Amino acid sequence: MSFKTLNLVVVGPLPPPAGGMANQTRQLAELLRSEGARVAVVQTNAAYRPRWAGRLPGVRAAFRLVPYLVGLWHACGQGQLVHLMANSGWSWHLFAVPAIIVARLRGVPVVVNYRGGEAGSFLNGSAGVVRRVMRHVAALVLPSGYLQAVFQGYGMAGEIVPNIIDLERFHPSESPAVGAAPHIVVARNLEQIYGIDVALQAFAQIRRSVPSATLSVAGSGPQLASLQAQAEALGIASG
Structure with missing residues (x-):
């Protein structure tokens, strides 16, 4: 399949x-461009303009939403397909739903790429609304069988497309010397959903066996x- 004639909106x-x-x-936008597609990215988390608008609770949403809608309308007017990265909660209502509606008004098909660890709880309260909107997507x-099963349980069938990774960015290091102390790295945003507190508890147990x-x-x-306070309480905080 040739991407060279495609105008895509991500x-x-x-x-x-x-x-x-x-x-x-x-990464998706970069890979599609590398295949020759023309890709316009409409960013859902663009910086507030003017910057001081970000310090105005209750009002700042409008300063982000209005430029977002304008960008969507313009991009969909030139695109042949919209690839929408969607999430749960307010993100779905504020960004995913408008993208689907604008694309429909523009006559452009939409692929919804849904990702979010709280899909079950979100759909438990909003499945009816989500289903009505999803009737208009292609x-x-x-990214996983888990999410596929969650959506299937609410009457929405989906295909699994795993996350992508650019292996060229990673190179194996030399094997550590025998007896070297293990170094564990957790790379995650410090948010409750990712369970960093559980990782700290687990590491405290590891330290008892491998000081x-x-x-x-x-x-x-x-x-x-x-999390810093928890690490101190567990006795695993670095000096």
Whole structure:
């Protein structure tokens, strides 16, 4: 299949922050361009303009939503297919639903690429609304069998398209010397959904058996202070 004649619209977040969904959106756009497709990215987390608008609770949503809708309308007017990176909760209502509606008004098919660990609880309260919107999309793709089963349970069939990874960016290092202390790395945004607190508890148990083991948590987010306090309480915080 040739991508060289395709005009695609990719809708989703971009780094920063460097979360999984943002990285997947950026990588998807880059790979499609490398195949020759013309790709327009409509960013759902674009910076507030003017910047001070981000400090106005209750109003700042409008400063992001209006430019987003304008960008959607323009991009869909030139695109042949919309690939929508969708998530749960308010993100679905504020960004996914408008993208589907605008694409329909523009006569452009939409592929919904849904990802979100809280899909079950979200659909438990919003399945009817989601189903009505999903009737207007060309396809639903999901990164795992788990999410496929969740959506199937609410009457929405989807295809599994696993996450992609650019293996050229990673190179194996030399094997560590025998007896070297294990170094565990957790790379996640510091949010409750990712269970970093559980990783800290598990590492505390590892340290009892392997006192020389170390843990690095690479990420930022709202749970930074509470996780630092937990590490102190568990006796695993670095000096």
